[in-house]
Amino acid sequence: MDAIRTTCAYCGVGCGISATVTGKRTVEIAGDPDHPANRGRLCSKGTHLGETVELEGRLLHPIIGKKRASWDRALDLVAKRFKETISRHGPNSVAFYVSGQLLTEDYYVANKLMKGFIGTANIDTNSRLCMSSAVAGHMRAFGEDIVPATYNDLDAADLIVLVGSNTAWCHPVVYQRIRARCEAGAKLVVIDPRRTETAEEADLHLAIRPGSDVALMTGLLQHCREAGVVDEAYLTAHVAVPTDFWNQLGEGNDLWSVARTCDVSVADLRRFYELFAANPRTVTMFSQGINQSTAGTDQVNAILNLHLATGRIGKPGAAPFSITGQPNAMGGREVGGLASTLAAHMDFAPDNRARVQRFWAAPTIAEKPGLKAVDLFRAVGEGRIKALWVMATNPAVSMPDANRVHEALAACPFVVVSDVIEQTDTGAFAHVRLPAAAWGEKDGTVTNSDRTISRQRALFPLPGEAMPDWWIIKEVARRMGWKTAFAYDRPADIWREHCRLSTYDNDGSRIFALPGAAQGGNAAYDAMIPFRWGGEQIFADGNYPTDDGRARLVPVTQKPLADPLEKWPMTLNSGRYRDQWHTMTRTGLAPKLARHRAEPLVEVHPDDGLRLGLVDGSLARVETPQGDSIFRVAIHDGQRRGEVFVPIHWTERTSSGGRAGLLPRPLVDPVSGQPGFKRTPAKVEPVTPRWRGFLLLANELPDLPPCMWATRVAVPSGVMWELAGDGDLLAVEALLPRGQRVEADDRARGTRRIAVIANGRLTGALFVTETGELPPRDWLIAQLSAPDVAPTLLAGRAPGVQADHGAIICVCFDIGVKTIVAAVRERQLVDVASIGAALGAGTNCGSCRPALARILAEETSNAA
Numbered sequence: 110m111d112a113i114r115t116t117c118a119y120c121g122v123g124c125g126i127s128a129t130v131t132g133k134r135t136v137e138i139a140g141d142p143d144h145p146a147n148r149g150r151l152c153s154k155g156t157h158l159g160e161t162v163e164l165e166g167r168l169l170h171p172i173i174g175k176k177r178a179s180w181d182r183a184l185d186l187v188a189k190r191f192k193e194t195i196s197r198h199g200p201n202s203v204a205f206y207v208s209g210q211l212l213t214e215d216y217y218v219a220n221k222l223m224k225g226f227i228g229t230a231n232i233d234t235n236s237r238l239c240m241s242s243a244v245a246g247h248m249r250a251f252g253e254d255i256v257p258a259t260y261n262d263l264d265a266a267d268l269i270v271l272v273g274s275n276t277a278w279c280h281p282v283v284y285q286r287i288r289a290r291c292e293a294g295a296k297l298v299v300i301d302p303r304r305t306e307t308a309e310e311a312d313l314h315l316a317i318r319p320g321s322d323v324a325l326m327t328g329l330l331q332h333c334r335e336a337g338v339v340d341e342a343y344l345t346a347h348v349a350v351p352t353d354f355w356n357q358l359g360e361g362n363d364l365w366s367v368a369r370t371c372d373v374s375v376a377d378l379r380r381f382y383e384l385f386a387a388n389p390r391t392v393t394m395f396s397q398g399i400n401q402s403t404a405g406t407d408q409v410n411a412i413l414n415l416h417l418a419t420g421r422i423g424k425p426g427a428a429p430f431s432i433t434g435q436p437n438a439m440g441g442r443e444v445g446g447l448a449s450t451l452a453a454h455m456d457f458a459p460d461n462r463a464r465v466q467r468f469w470a471a472p473t474i475a476e477k478p479g480l481k482a483v484d485l486f487r488a489v490g491e492g493r494i495k496a497l498w499v500m501a502t503n504p505a506v507s508m509p510d511a512n513r514v515h516e517a518l519a520a521c522p523f524v525v526v527s528d529v530i531e532q533t534d535t536g537a538f539a540h541v542r543l544p545a546a547a548w549g550e551k552d553g554t555v556t557n558s559d560r561t562i563s564r565q566r567a568l569f570p571l572p573g574e575a576m577p578d579w580w581i582i583k584e585v586a587r588r589m590g591w592k593t594a595f596a597y598d599r600p601a602d603i604w605r606e607h608c609r610l611s612t613y614d615n616d617g618s619r620i621f622a623l624p625g626a627a628q629g630g631n632a633a634y635d636a637m638i639p640f641r642w643g644g645e646q647i648f649a650d651g652n653y654p655t656d657d658g659r660a661r662l663v664p665v666t667q668k669p670l671a672d673p674l675e676k677w678p679m680t681l682n683s684g685r686y687r688d689q690w691h692t693m694t695r696t697g698l699a700p701k702l703a704r705h706r707a708e709p710l711v712e713v714h715p716d717d718g719l720r721l722g723l724v725d726g727s728l729a730r731v732e733t734p735q736g737d738s739i740f741r742v743a744i745h746d747g748q749r750r751g752e753v754f755v756p757i758h759w760t761e762r763t764s765s766g767g768r769a770g771l772l773p774r775p776l777v778d779p780v781s782g783q784p785g786f787k788r789t790p791a792k793v794e795p796v797t798p799r800w801r802g803f804l805l806l807a808n809e810l811p812d813l814p815p816c817m818w819a820t821r822v823a824v825p826s827g828v829m830w831e832l833a834g835d836g837d838l839l840a841v842e843a844l845l846p847r848g849q850r851v852e853a854d855d856r857a858r859g860t861r862r863i864a865v866i867a868n869g870r871l872t873g874a875l876f877v878t879e880t881g882e883l884p885p886r887d888w889l890i891a892q893l894s895a896p897d898v899a900p901t902l903l904a905g906r907a908p909g910v911q912a913d914h915g916a917i918i919c920v921c922f923d924i925g926v927k928t929i930v931a932a933v934r935e936r937q938l939v940d941v942a943s944i945g946a947a948l949g950a951g952t953n954c955g956s957c958r959p960a961l962a963r964i965l966a967e968e969t970s971n972a973a
């Protein structure tokens with residue numbers, strides 16, 4: 110079969126994929142060498158997409174309550190309940206909560222239905238949690254939500270500054286491009302309170318005090334002024350500067366004051382400022398460390414101010430670059446899917462409302478911005494929203510203060526959830542669950558971080574009764590009575606309408622426009638190749654989409670950073686792991702992706718570990734005023750003292766602990782409404798279970814194992830649960846399958862080992878101990894798929910050998926840290942390339958290269 114060109118399901122890099130279907134639900138994945146975003150490269154997540162396309166765990170038919178239902182019944186019910194609620198309580202009593210993981214066509218239809226036909230702007234998206242501060246910052250500075258950079262700017266930059274972005278893990282293919290540029294001589298500065306793998310390879314890492322970015326950037330602006338690199342001519346010609354802007358800047362922005370506020374050395378700070386001043390070709394790339402803050406919009410504008418004031422915008426290699434997280438975060442912005450925008454980069458100004466209403470021939474049009482995510486769920490909790498439809502997002506996990514979100518969902522009279530997965534934390538609250546088509550089954554377009562629009566294409570036929578999101582939404586719209594306005598037969602129909610709206614009555618005052626694209630027929634849509642809207646250098650002419658054609662410098666000041674409270678002495682940060690995607694509904698299926706970080710860790714500085722009695726590998730409870738959850742402790746000197754980091758990926762389906770969403774406060778940026786996920790006052794204390802162990806099973810469990818701590822790890826041919834507990838083991842033992850049992854007990858150490866064999870194969874194992882050791886898991890896991898059981902099962906290792914390769918570093922080739930260290934020592938390897946030549950590690954997706962570099966550095970310093 111011929112390869113099909115499509116786009117990766119995950120991050121906003123938007124890599125092109127060349128997919129060759131090899132069977133009913135199997136596919137070979139390769140990077141598309143012709144796609145401008147990745148030129149053939151893929152990271153670990155993209156590479157392993159093929160492991161996530163089986164039908165395991167999929168929602169394949171509509172469900173009403175707990176019962177399977179026909180599409181007709183389910184759609185009729187949704188339409189009826191929304192209509193009834195609207196007629197009884199008005200349009201503001203209903204809401205949609207959608208996602209940057211919808212395709213542009215899905216998003217367009219949802220937005221049109223809510224804003225033009227239901228007549229309220231109560232449609233918000235998980236992009237509120239993701240980059241709404243960047244949107245708000247762009248609108249304040251440029252007059253329109255425009256990302257002025259492209260990936261090509263990275264190839265032309267002499268200095269790349271990454272602010273609040275763990276690019277090596279979250280945008281790995283862009284990171285490879287940055288590395289390539291650095292190898293050609295560009296400098297890399299990383300600004301992040303944590304020493305991430307991104308920071309480890311930088312020329313300079315500023316581990317600033319969290320929340321001090323405005324001080325850092327304002328100090329830099331002052332430095333640029335003193336160094337004479339403020340571009341007065343550019344400001345005069347193209348930027349409106351508020352009176353007093355420069356006067357306000359003077360106070361407290363000297364090097365020493367800034368170094369104190371940011372808690373970095375004066376020498377490092379000076380080095381950063383001098384590098385910045387010396388390099389006109391600078392790209393400043395930022396993501397959640399900037400956006401997810403209660404001062405997020407100001408932080409964004411602090412960065413935009415710098416680039417405007419130095420005229421470093423609209424030129425090759427010079428731009429501020431908000432890199433987006435989700436595959437179609439940008440497409441959502443283009444259709445206007447946020448509660449704070451109307452459609453096609455238009456706001457709620459009267460002429461915009463009239464224009465959009467006219468274009469849609471809509472009976473009504475939303476008057477004003479709707480409820481933003483945090484307010485929206487608060488309104489659900491307070492009974493003001495009485496019907497809610499959630500699509501392609503898992504707010505029960507990902508919203509801040511998730512306990513309150515659970516309560517809100519439980520109290521809501523009517524909840525609809527469209528998802529691809531049957532069991533999700535949010536789906537548990539749904540009155541109606543609708544099976545959506547997944548990646549590999551759906552057709553449409555996405556826009557990546559650098560405005561490149563690409564096709565996602567179906568590889569497989571729709572499984573079961575799953576249907577694409579656009580179809581589900583338009584069917585509900587039609588059943589609510591709007592037949593002609595939603596008479597779409599295919600995504601291409603919607604795409605053309607979206608393109609026409611972008612150019613409709615647009616005299617050039619809105620930069621977002623897709624001229625030409627509207628004219629193609631279905632064949633042109635099918636054959637679409639990736640293209641970028643807005644052109645390469647969007648502000649090259651210095652014209653900005655404001656009334657006076659000028660950009661704006663926005664005065665911003667650093668908010669005071671309070672000292673920690675006695676009750677909550679630690680600061681909790683949260684974010685991502687390299688090989689997991691959000692709530693793991695898909696990456697959680699791939700055993701290879703579980704190997705990089707199998708469990709949810711709380712990373713703690715060694716000094717805090719000592720002070721708080723936290724030992725590497727033990728358990729700790731992280732508590733905030735909102736809630737608490739247990740994590741595995743990882744002592745890491747890349748943490749700042751007083752700060753801890755947890756991942757966002759684990760859910761009620763996958764772990765009894767590790768629940769980052771329960772912890773943050775529902776506090777938001779006043780302009781954008783984006784929650785401040787990165788800085789929560791917290792307390793961390795050790796938890797000491799009586800026993801710890803693991804449970805290995807050939808089959809999935811319906812529920813979590815009943816003990817203090819249970820966390821699921823995907824393994825080949827089965828599932829593993831890491832466990833810890835206080836009580837007796839009987840309830841856990843009861844989870845073992847039937848079969849022949851072999852057992853061993855060591856009373857002295859409180860050790861119990863059980864293996865279950867059925868038809869000559871290992872089907873389950875439970876190993877626990879109070880004071881003893883537990884064997885490495887790899888060999889036992891492999892026994893699940895071994896044709897014969899080994900006699901040494903209870904030893905947890907093969908006869909005669911000790912097969913422990915250490916933690917897996919290279920997931921593509923399954924290479925552990927011990928193997929790498931041994932090779933480095935024995936073969937005297939000196940660089941990442943030679944490790945690649947010797948072992949293959951790092952030669953496929955490249956995601957582990959920063960880790961390899963760190964191992965080399967550690968080995969070199971050990972040797973010295």
Ligand SMILES: Nc1nc2c(c(=O)[nH]1)N[C@H]1C(S)=C(S)[C@@H](COP(=O)(O)OP(=O)(O)OC[C@H]3O[C@@H](n4cnc5c(=O)[nH]c(N)nc54)[C@H](O)[C@@H]3O)O[C@H]1N2
Nearest residue numbers: 273274275279319320396397398434435684685687690691
């Ligand atoms: N592997 C993987 N990749 C992903 C995703 C995923 O789930 N997994 N999700 C995608 C999505 S939707 C998104 S939004 C992106 C997010 O991509 P990133 O923004 O790179 O990811 P995060 O880990 O959320 O946070 C980035 C960094 O901000 C730092 N930070 C915290 N507080 C501050 C601060 O006050 N100042 C500064 N300067 N930095 C701070 C954190 O320590 C963290 O290292 O990733 C995308 N890519």
Ligand SMILES: Nc1nc2c(c(=O)[nH]1)N[C@H]1C(S)=C(S)[C@@H](COP(=O)(O)OP(=O)(O)OC[C@H]3O[C@@H](n4cnc5c(=O)[nH]c(N)nc54)[C@H](O)[C@@H]3O)O[C@H]1N2
Nearest residue numbers: 235238239501502503507527528529545683691692694786
């Ligand atoms: N503490 C903390 N919380 C955070 C963050 C943080 O850094 N810290 N980051 C925030 C950010 S930036 C983001 S983007 C969010 C992400 O949070 P979510 O959006 O809640 O996470 P996902 O797991 O991506 O949820 C997507 C859901 O859509 C389903 N799905 C996948 N494809 C389709 C499809 O085609 N159609 C439909 N209908 N469903 C589909 C998936 O199975 C899954 O259930 O988390 C936010 N929450």
Ligand code: SF4
Nearest residue numbers: 117119120124152155
């Ligand atoms: S960087 Fe990785 S996750 Fe992101 S689009 Fe590319 S392959 Fe997919």
Ligand SMILES: [Mo]
Nearest residue numbers: 238239434435
């Ligand atoms: Mo995101």
